[in-house]
Amino acid sequence: MNTNSNTYTIVYATVVVIIVAVLLALVSQVLGPRQQANVRLDQQKQILGALKQDISNCADPAALYDSLIKDTIDVNGHPVFVAEIEGDPKFVLKLKGAGLWGGIGGYLALDKDKNTIYGANFNHESETPGLGALIVELPFRQQFEGKHIRNAEGEIVSVAVLKAGTTAEGQEQVDALSGATITSTGVSDMLRTNLSEYADFLNVKSCCGKCCKKQAEGCCQAQEGCAENAEQPECAQPTDTQIVNE
Amino acid sequence: MALSQKTKETLLGPLNANNPVVVQVLGICSALAVTVQLKPALVMGVAVTIIVAMSNVIISLLRNTIPMRIRIIVQLVVVAALVTLVSEVLKAFAYDVAMQLSVYIGLIITNCILMGRLEAFAMTNKPWDSFLDGLGNGLGYAWILIAVAFVRELFGAGTLLGFRIIPESWYVANGGFYENCGMMMMPAMALILVGCIIWAHRSLNKEEK
Incomplete structure (x- = not known):
């Protein structure tokens, strides 16, 4: 057979593409539920991280999540997860922003006064390992605990992520990561913009x-x-x- | 299992004398990107090895039927399908790793080693030889990645696979004398390290040429 004829080429290309398409669609269908479960579990783990729960030895994070999270409220399309820890309510806000190479995100847990930060957790898509990627590590996240997102007048001013030695006017601050200025600024901007989007919730x-x-x-x-x-x-x-x- | 001379050469050649990274200088781009830590480098090495070996076999099986004019496209479709499969499987069974490698899994498609082996070897050789060739080249790529990542993680972060190797008490912050080498975290350092490996490799293999 002449494998170089036009007809053969077109038929061959069509058949190859159809086989591949069917195969990939099938795999995607079969693995879909499992992947979605992974995504959901990952989100739950991140929320638990923001609530300062140590899940490294937790056999069933999903059950822990279910026991802590009492409710989910929708604020203009942004979710608020209402948790209860030792009888006190905590509000977990979802954050989304931009780092250096890609998106960053996270969860911010606030105390019932909607001012004091209880805990924070961050994630990223593709920040530099060892530099920007350190935002997911405890030493960086723990800096946020106990900080206030409001100024003395009660306005939402967020928390600034700044180079050590510089100070922000009228808002509390944490230390930025050295060597990861753009990611640190990204976290700072993410907190500010997202908190202002939650204003309707925070000001009630x-x-x-x-x-x-x-x-x-x-x-x-x-x-x-x-x-x-x-x-x-x-x-x-x-x-x-x-x-x-x- | 006794290997014939030719089989041995196909499988083991790419590990040293004909290494895809240090001799053919292919796949440098991803070697820079995933070698900051050992773990992603390991997974990347394994993923590339599997994909090169499998796509080599598939193209080798199809080699007599592929129309010459669209052979590159057919190769690309096969590679892209395999990469998508690996990515989907990782997302379903090793979600953490999939998140860590994020875009790099997808970028395996653009790894020159794959297209290079398909074009240069699988199109003209039998499936079994192609499989060995893919395995050899994948492993040849993997060990360079692991060597670079080993040095970068050890000196850049003082850890290996996340475990602390250089004691905390050595650090200046804790009153010691040691500080991590920030340069190791930069992609440029991977290029310098690959350059050093190429240098060492060339001077060791001088007499063979």
Whole structure:
């Protein structure tokens, strides 16, 4: 057979492409659920990391996640994971930004006052190992614990990631990674922009009282099924926060 | 198993005398990118070895049917399919590793060693020889990667495979005398190290030429 004729070439190319396409589609179908489970588990592990849970020896992180995370709230398309640790609520915000080579992301856990950082966890797609990639390591992440995202006036100003020796006006700061200026700036920018996107959530004072909806958009709407003359819960100072799970 | 002279040459030649990286100077790009730490270098080496060997076999099986005018395209389709398969399998069964290698798995497609072996060997040789050739070239590439990564991780971070080798107490920060070599973290250092390996390799193999 003449393997150089036009007809043969076209038929050959078509057959090869179809075989490959069918094969890849099949593999993708078969492995899809497993991959999605991996992605979900990875996200859960990252959230647990932001909540300062040590999962290195945890046999079943998914069960731990289920036991800690009580609720997920949607704020203008951004998720807030509501966790409960030792009776105290923590709010985990999802972060997304840009590093040097690719995207970076992370989770920021806030205390119930929606001001103090409880824990932080970062991830990256392709930062330089040993430099920018160090944002995922504990020494960098632990710097954020206990910092405040608000200034003295209560405005959301985020936390700056700065070279040691420089100071930011009116906001708290952590040390940047040496040799990874652009990734560090990326983390700083990511925190600022993402926190401002969560402003609707962060600026609503938490609700209290039994008969109220969880605070998504507004505060303290009466929950469905509540008696009309039920005592309307009032907005409490953030320190009195109580998450209503019923 | 006793290997014939030709088989031996096909399999072991690329490890030394005909090494794809240090002699043919192919695949340098990924050698710079994944050698900051030992673990990604290891996985990359294994992945490339598997893909070169398998694509060599497939192209060798098809070699008499492939129309000459589109042979490069057919080779590329086979390689791309295999790389996608490996990437999907890694995502399903070794998610951490897949995340760590991220784009580099996809970039195996552009590794010159693959196209080089398919064009130069698999198109004209039998499947078994092609398999050995792919295995040899993949391993030849892998050991260079591992050698470079070993030096870079040891001197750049003081660890190997994530385990600490250089004690914390040696560091200046803890009152010691030692500091990591920041240059090792830069891609340029990989080029210098590959250059050193090529230099050592050439001077050792001088008399054979």
